[in-house]
Amino acid sequence: MEKADTPLEQVRLDIARACKASRRDPADVTLIAVSKTHPSERIEPLLAQGQRVFGENRVQEAQAKWSALREAHPAVELHLIGQLQSNKAEDAVALFDCIHSLDRPSLVKALAKAMDRQDRRVPCFVQVDVGEEEQKGGVAVAELPGFLAKARDADIPLAGLMCLPPMGIEPAPFFALLAKLADDNGLDGLSMGMSADYETAVMLGATHVRVGTALFGERG
Ligand SMILES: *Cc1c(COP(=O)(O)O)cnc(C)c1O
Secondary structure (H helix, E strand, O other), X not given: OOOOOOHXXXXXXXXXXXXXXXXXXXXXOXXXXXXXXXXXXXXXXXXXXXXXXXXXXXXXXXHHHHHHHHHHOOOOEEEEOOOOOHHHHHHHHHHOOEEEEEOOHHHHHHHHHHHHHHOOOOOEEEEEOOOOOHHXXXXXXXXXXXXXXXXXXXXXXXXXXXXXXXXXXXXXXXXXXXXXXXXXXXXXXEEOOOOOOHHXXXXXXXXXXXXXXXXXXXXX
């Protein structure tokens, strides 16, 4: 197996290998470097290696860290990967280029209002509760078509579907379920796969993998 000099290079190689095995084009997979909790000094080496897409899970932390980093690197794309409170929708629309956690009607309303007011349409992934675990958030599978119709009515650009499969069991069936749901509902984007399972996710069609620990080490 090929060996890489840096964690970023390793993750890129792994993604390329998973793409090859599943006859996919690596250009169709976006690596989101999840930099939540890590300070700017840890992020800069990845920027220096050409990584441009980053994920954060808290609006305030992202605002604080990324205003300076973005001035130095205007091409950076910031993705919000964590649960979003409706009262942070304005800030989220102003700051992020993509939101991965659209998961309830009240948030559709809040985001639509913020996007209208700022005249800025931010693509959103709809989070699906594939493991029927309420605490993680996400739209129930049975309610997905109705929810997507609501989001489309509100003129929210839909990037695709996102999931966080249950911990400690094989994730592949959940990734396959998410891929089928996207297909059934005419959506292309699939945000799935984290440090432990991004290769599996890529082989099952992920277009966006959200990788933190494998790039930055354990979070403190
Ligand atoms: C933290 C987080 C990740 C990254 O997890 P790692 O296991 O560190 O790769 C991915 N997605 C979401 C939603 C997260 O909150």
